[in-house]
Amino acid sequence: MDLFLSWGSELPSLRAGIVRKAMSYITEEMGVTLKKSAISPNIRERLDLSCAILGPEGEVLAQAEHIPVHLGSLSWAAKRLIEVASDLIEEPGDVVIVNNPYLTGTHLNDVTVITKTNVGWIVNKAHHVDVGGPVAGSLNPYAKTLYDEGYVIEPTLIAKRWKPLDGVISYIASHVRNDKVFKADLKAQLASLRLGHLRLKEAQDRYGNLLSYAKEYLEASKREYLEALKDREGKGEAEVKLELPEGYAKIKARVELKDGLLVDFSGTSKQVPYNLNAVEGVAYAAASFFFKSAFLPEGPVDQGLYDLVKVKTEEGSLLNPHFPAAVGAGNLETSQRALWAIIKASSFLDPPSAGPGTMSNVVIAHGKKVYYETNGGGGSSTSTRDGANAVQWGMTNTMNTPIEVVEAELPVLFLEYSVRRGSGGKGKRKGGDGIVRKWMALDDLEISLIVSQVNEPSPGEPPGRPAEVIINGESVSGYYSGRLKRGDVVELKTPGAGGHS
Secondary structure (H helix, E strand, C coil): CCCCCCCCCCCHHHHHHHHHHHHHHHHHHHHHHHHHHHHHHHCCCCCCCCEECCCCCCCCCCCCCCCCHHHHHHHHHHHHHHHCCCCCCCCCCEEEECCCCHHHCCCCCCEEEECCCCCCEEEEEEEECCCCCCCCCCCCCCCEEHHCCCCCCCEEEEEEEEEHHHHHHHHHHCCCCCHHHHHHHHHHHHHHHHHHHHHHHHHHHHCCCCCCHHHHHHHHHHHHHHHHCCCCCEEEEEEEEEEECEEEEEEEEEEECCEEEECCCCCCCCCCCCCCCCCCCHHHHHHHHHHHHHCCCCCCCCHHHHHEEEECCCCCEECCCCCEEECCCCHHHHHHHHHHHHHCCCCCCCCCCCCCCCCEEEEECCCCCCEEEEEEECCCCCCCCCCCCCCCCCCCCCCCHHHHHHHCCCCCCEEEEEEEECCCCCCEEEECEEEEEEEECCCHHHHHHHHCCCCCCCCCCCEECEEECCCCCCCCECCCEEEHHHHHHHHECCCCCCCEE
């Protein structure tokens, strides 16, 4: 009896199904290796990383379910990465590094490494807490170009036959604030790739040519998503606002669900002179995440999913800017609004209310030590369920960093970490509440904040409350970069989600 015939659609043969699961588990184990080998809290605690196996032409054979904004963007970037890596990589263990977002699909902090395997390619990306630039954490709220944000790493060979090229790595690390942390986290990424290479070899020894099963299981993945989509077709359009440091931009989305998902972002604002532009891979990630979450949350993450997602953007727009426009927060904030727009345009599906719509980004620096976190908010409500309180929502899937870890890393003392009661919209089904995170500086510090929802509430019936950023008792802009003195107190109140009536 075929163990994979429980869903009522034509699924892969037993052996192809086993290979699909094996490939998926290899990417998950790569993530565990990266997490346990890294030293920065951003990777070790928050798990801001993603791992994947690619076929010879860049098709996604397997991808771990790590960070939603990395999911679709890596598929978007795969062929670009392979094209540039092929000129530098001769054999497995030759590793190329790159962080140029116009190649990798996200932002500068997401450092990507890739190498060959006898199956195709293996790749991982990890958010390094700092990649240089004038502002600690490389998330400059007022950056106009990539070079205002940090060091742009073009495709460079950093290992040969698994041996790190220490001189090259040291040169790259000399551009960041803490070269020791950067090198340690980068070598954790190399360890993750090597583990993936070894596991693929073991799988090939056990099952034979893994690529011979790929076409079958990728087609099966596609059929599973189409089966889940059946009888739920429709179309709609919507527009949402994105707060800028000055004024607003708009994201317009037209959604069509029929034999897959098409999202047309035509009519979205032109690119802006801030880091809130997002490379096209981010728009693709938002659409992919929505499609998977809405129709088959437990479904496979591979090319079978991505082949069903089509995205249209306009060159020179907020979601497809011209190089070298700054894009650091596009990956963080604009991705959330793109998702909002898709959800709102899908009203024919009875979708959930909007969540917080911001990742509530905070960067704290003390000398060479740099710390970064995204903060949770209220979870979406649905027609049948209240939203969860104090959760990461949408395009971020990072973990909570315990306050004990932050206090061990930096001279700060937490005064409050609690649910922001009453911040979710109180409809028939209540939107989730945000959080309150309040701390005192125990020494002079640098701080940067990117919180793109301090003016507008989270849409819903009724809406949730917007964010509030308070320093020494006074509200400040959600886009803030400055210095704190010993004794200064920062309080972040993240948004609640909209209600559902």
